[in-house]
Amino acid sequence: MAGLDHNDERQIELQTALELYNNAPCGAVSFYKNGIIFEINQTMLDWLGYERDELVNKKTLPSLFRVGGQIFFETHFFPLIQMQGFIKEVYFDILHKDKSVFHGLINARKVPTSADQPNIYQATILDISDRWNYEMELLKAKRKAEADSKAKAEFLATISHEIRTPLNAILGIGNLLHATPLNENQKEYARLLLHSSENLLGLVNNLLDLSKIEARMVELEEVSFNLHDLVEVLQETYSVKASNKGIALQVELGENVKDQFVGDPVKLNQILTNLVGNAIKFTKEGGVTLKIHVKAACSTSQTLHFEIIDTGIGIPPEKLELIFQEFSQASYDVSVEFGGTGLGLTISQKLLELHHSKMIVKSILNEGSSFSFTISYTLDKDASSKKGITTKSSDLEALMNCLVLIVDDNPDNIFIASQYLNQWHVPYHAAKSGKKALQLVEQYDFDLILLDLQMPKMDGYQTAKAIRELPLKSQPSIVAFSASTKGEVSEKLQQAQIDDHLPKPFKPNELLEVLLHRESFNTSNVASESSESPLKTSLVSTKSASEEIDTAPSFSIQRYKKMANNKPEFIKKFVLSTLDGLITYKEDFDGIIKNNDLKSLSALIHKSTMSLYYIEAEQLSAMLKEYRELITNPAPDTAQIEKVKSDCLNEFTIIIEGLNKTASQL
Template sequence: MNKKQSTKGQDLHRLKAALDLYDNAPCGSICFHNDGLIFDINNTLAVWLGFTKEEIINKRTLPSLFKIGGQIFFETHFFPLIKLQGFIKEVYFDVVRKDKSVLHGLINVREIPAQDDAPLTYQATVLDMSDRWHFEAELLKAKQQAESDSKAKADFLSTISHEIRTPLNAILGIGNLLHKTPLNKNQKDYARLLLHSSEHLLSLVNNLLDLSKIEARKFELEHVDFDVFDLSKILEQTFSVRAKEKGIEMRVDLDTDVPRYLIGDPVKLNQILTNLVGNAIKFTKIGSVTLSISVAKMSKQEVYLDFKVADTGIGIPSEKLESIFQEFSQASYDVNVEFGGTGLGLTISKKLLELHGSKLSVSSKLNVGSKFKFRICYKKSDKVLAKKDLSILESEKHDFGDLMVLLVDDNPANIFIAEQYLEQWNISYLSAESGKKALSMITKHKVDLILLDLQMPKMDGYETAKNIRDLKLNMKPVIIAFSASTKGEVNEQLMEAGIDDHLPKPFQPKQLYEILLRHQNVNPQSQGQLSSIPKKSLKKSMKKSNPKLNTPKVSFKLDRYIKMANNKPEYLKKFKLSTLDALISYQKDYNKAIVKNDIKMISDLIHKSTMSLYYIEADPLTELLMESRSMLQAENKDESLLNDKVTECNKEFIIIINGLTEKD
């Protein structure tokens, strides 16, 4: 054999080896023309699909191997993209085998440029991802099951917590009532034990309910004006009594440069601090507990506040510092036995701080004490909030005059408790155990304020409130909802129903007393609920709440409608009524957009209201809507200025609505 023959033999051997490597490669390979017709397929892919090569080559197109959805995707997206860029990487296709089963394939395609007389062709490699697909499907199924289980747990906790609240409201109420009656020493101790135990149970239920809301992602931060001085003072007064009982000192250190009025969520801040201070007192036998509030940094519009709760208690072992933030977890079994509790307080505080974009840190030494710290950024408020008269709240001897209250609740125990409180405060009252009965009583008796349960059979509190707002009454009563839900959860529904305020159940007597003080001699139509009032009662209620609106300033004109009516009064009347309906709807949408902080919603409102406002030449209202949107879009939104703009815009709505109602 000469050298040339030897080289040729080696080349043939290499070619055969290469062809064998291609034909039996661990991945499939397929080549096709511009029209999709397959002109080559390796043995690996043919075996995977259950075909012989002869059944595919020059007889089947690549798209014909796919399911119908894959065929459409190939024609509309996949192949055009290959032609555009010359390749495509890692796209999943369901490839149909000869026996109609499915191979889950990951496909890569490259373009083979035309050479000499050879046309443009394409080569695709196919990886069998069936096992991986099944694993991913199982993982997805497990993830969905875990999410479903978590939701079921959250729903269960929410349901059971709500169910517990009804009897707990009665227990807490009876405890408060008993504590104020003439009793001997033993009876006083029994009443105090009943009251403290019910308060402890309420705290537990609140924690369970809060945890379920956080896990179900139903918690949202509110942005309202609050007084941080008052908040810290009330915390100090609340916990000083408990600290004194244990023989320890409770201190609150508030730096002098801390701004008094802020914009944020005072309820959740109070909850975080209550959990931390309550824990500190529980685990401290000697010494003190100190709440410190200081300024970390401050600008004209916002302030970063550092909060620290320090105690001289039992401390936490270093290896347990992380686990104390886990649900239902405490530092040790001995701690659980000696001090009790569920271990939820720190978990909830940590998650509430995460909502604020903050985190809770802890440092501790055994038998020396612990320090919990966090930082929250708040916007400054320009509003000076009305101070609560704590002396009146503490004495509960305010004269409510001829205030008439209607209690509406389907639970007799809840009505009984509320009646006892009202009798103690010399407040006149009526009672109804259903929404239907309440509506009947309102038409027969003068009622100033309604305490309305939201969860009632047949006609719930929302429907009852809407029906009350539809009644033609000389003066609309204040409606206070009370339910197991927090105000933040149901705020939008409250506005829709025309409800003025909210009292969570179970409630302490001082909470009820404070809300009665707040709304005594106040007409609800002056409290920003105008958007929720049905048009039937709108005209009269506006006159009652603001006499100046009886002679509205000229904020719109009817000249265009008069011209369009062509001296036909019935046409003019139709134009006015149509615009009146639209304006009432626009005002509701406007307030919804503000509450939701929804820029798209207010933009849609501006768009759909353009023609209505154009025809009545309501340029001031158009400008106010535009300004409101700009304020919502601002990066550093000034809540105080926005609130003023919302008030101004609502006034403009009222002027036009009143004008369309009265104008001839």
């Protein structure tokens, strides 16, 4: 600078630097190790509302924070500076002089000094109040959107539920009407009624599925299923539609694709149903092919690749993303010509996301499309004998001695269920309330109760709990039937000790399958057993003679033989089901022993009663009750408790081994 000496220039530079420091767009604070502020810029003073002499050498930096911030500064913030020499972008609520708050983001560092100088630290502070307020508004908007989405989902679920209840009557009457003698015109009317009601049911189910997915109420189940059977049923179902359109439906199943897996067959079937149904709908000539092959495999699982290929109308490239949007289709013309809501692909994509998978689409306009995805399933190596019951006409004879109770406050639902039971010659009673149901249960020995969940005053859950508390000779099997899906109410079903679930509206074969699958539907047959000595399963006891254990046979499958009309495949199903139950009961008993849990013991005795009844394991049942009496005695006999405990464990082992052996021989 001309005309200025070196000292003047230095003075100007210092003055400029000081002005930049004081008027910087961020706050600046220098402090000692004990937190005392020894320097602060004007920007920070203006933000806080203090004068310089009110803070410098009088207040600490942490004193400018809220209590929580002061604690965090002492326990985390400052120790981290000392460890690494700096810290970046830590949020603090900083107090103005009037105790109001501004939101600050702090960067701090340790300033190097000589050994004889005290440690000093510098902090720069950004006022992010505007950003913070903006983020809070975004968060509020996000929460509102989530709440709106949940409200929409709950509304759709409620509306869908309300629609499904009368739809049950429409579909039921349609099925009943179609089965009666009709002239040609009447048959066509009944067919149209069934077709329209099934389409409406499909729409309602899609709406309900979408609402549940958006409300995060859908979870994957882990059950055993036969993939080959699932695909075969799917092919049979859609072959008729394909044939009516003059196109072919083919299934190509890789030779190394296993049949038994553990996973969620319902959701897989839903995905495949949507894709195959769409492919047939949008294909006018040519055909549709479902291909399944193994993409990867190990000893415990297989990753399967599914692909549905059609020779249909195809999708323009710019429309590929649109097809996965809710209520959307590739074009207005497509919607008009082919119909539909555009929900199928949306739901399928969301169901695949639950499987950590994604739909891949390839399409050429007017030539066809390919939809593919992969899902990994665990192999079910113990499922070779888990075959379903086929509903042949001869099986209906087994139901003629079954006494059923229908409980529903809707007379239409009672009428429809009763008409099906009349067709199968199944005796029944009906109750329009939970209170009336309890009266009938005390009068008659019912084998099966079809119980509506939504009833006024006393709902299905309360009714089931009340039935389970009655001192009945034998507990009936309880099947809930309601417009709610099983996934929505599974926890409540378990708590109410309800055995199974049949969603409304149901088709005749679905009700028949439930009747045939319930283990306890033939309880009433037990009372009419012949005087002929039942065939017991002979087993060698592993107990020593010194223990003086009763050497009577431990169990019998005679009741299962009667229930299954001596059909080995049905008997084996009953035996395997009971075997699974006994293994669980033994594990529960082991836990009860370790924890001396009387409440759990009573629950175990209760839930095992029917299983032990059907295999006539009176000895184990008596032992469990004796053990409960012994441990509740004010003056317990330790030696006797240990003996009975050992007897129970031994008896569990004998029965489990015996059931295993029996199943292998069937």
